Amino acid sequence: MVDLSANGNEEQSRLDFDTEIVFLTLMGDELKAAAKRINLSVSEEKSQCTLYLEVEWSVYQQLLAGEWMGLLDQAISRGSEVKFAENQPIELQVMLKQSLMKAALRKGSEVENVLQSFVEDSDESRPLRQSESWLITEVKQQMRLPDALDNGTLKIGYRTQWAESAATSAASNAASSSAKSTLNGVVEDYLNKMELPFEWVDETIARLTFSGEHGDWIVLVRTDEEKQICIVFSIYPEAVPEEQQTEMAKFLFEENYDLVIGNFEMDANDGELRYRTSIDVENDRLTMELFNQLFTTNVVIMDHYFHVIDDIIQNDQ
Structure with a gap:
């Protein structure tokens, strides 16, 4: 009917x-x-x-x-x-x-x-x-x-x-038609709504600690108002030792191939490992729903791989 x-x-x-x-x-x-x-x-x-x-x-x-x-x-x-x-x-x-x-x-x-x-x-x-x-x-x-x-x-x-x-x-849509919401404003509204304490490191980067089922880690939210880009990084709390970086890089390469949204990154200089999701909202606007998708996907993926990453880091140590 x-x-x-x-x-x-x-x-x-x-x-x-x-x-x-x-x-x-x-x-x-x-x-x-x-x-x-x-x-x-x-x-x-x-x-x-x-x-x-x-x-x-x-x-x-x-x-x-x-x-x-x-x-x-x-x-x-x-x-x-x-x-x-x-x-x-x-x-x-x-x-x-x-x-x-x-x-x-x-x-x-x-x-x-x-x-x-x-x-x-x-x-x-x-x-x-x-x-x-x-x-x-x-x-x-x-x-x-x-x-x-x-x-x-x-x-x-x-x-x-x-x-x-x-x-x-x-x-909110009616209000945004006359005054377009800033990326920082949407990020702040979402994190406050989810009761997630955070701080602005500078005008473009918000920092918070997220507690998942398998561990705690730092999340960074980076905004670029001019380019209308928002990026979320989940940073693994332990650097990957040099002797494990080759194995980790191979693992991340294979996993990135199957991931629908976002990708893992590793800095070969200091071993920092992070998961990145981003959205380009040029000619549109960032909404709570869009940022939720960006943020939730990021922390869910990091939490899922948390123990797997730890196993590789601890291998042969």
Whole structure:
């Protein structure tokens, strides 16, 4: 069923359906979900696409463990400690990142065409089925009620900070049309929102310590307002010894070939190893959603490789 409505210059549509979509994480792991509905809002200022999914308990645990789809601890609202039943599906509401809307609308702005862009097997569609192209805004589960209340329904769950970001996006877009946000402003707003303490080393570099599941390391965010470039570096806390640099360089070369976003770098002079992600927003603007993708991808990748890098450094020591 498709519902269409117009609100000023904005066109909204909805399609109910039932099909399996397999999302891939940056590590290549599968996240299987039953897609139930797609909501599409198209306007000249900003378009938005939302999917309503059902996943098994095990997939929800994958999302939490890997912090996929923006499900970071910092993004989960305080007081949202909800205990879900393991034998019941989990309902997810996920929002497509703005950087992928052009790919989603490549076949047209009709909701059926957008859905086809997701499910077809093509090079253009694969980025739309990557887990880090989406942000989870709501997590819910329907509760089993007593027989006496069999006709009613009750759902428990929580909203993430991405839902709040989506709710206020219209106002922020309106403001940005008259006053373009600076890169530093977006970086500051995001880090403050995620409650990540940081400091500006100078006018172009923000520095913070990030604590992952496997270790702690320094993250640098570099901005260039003139060129409209933003770069995130995760710096491994230990330099690679000279005797391990050849082995490390070979390993990084092979891994960089398979990485979808970003790349590892190593300085042969001092052994510094870092992971780099960057975005060029010339003729556009850096948004919270875009920076989240840049930052989250960076720290998730570094955390995943943290112990592997340590094993190579410690080899034969």
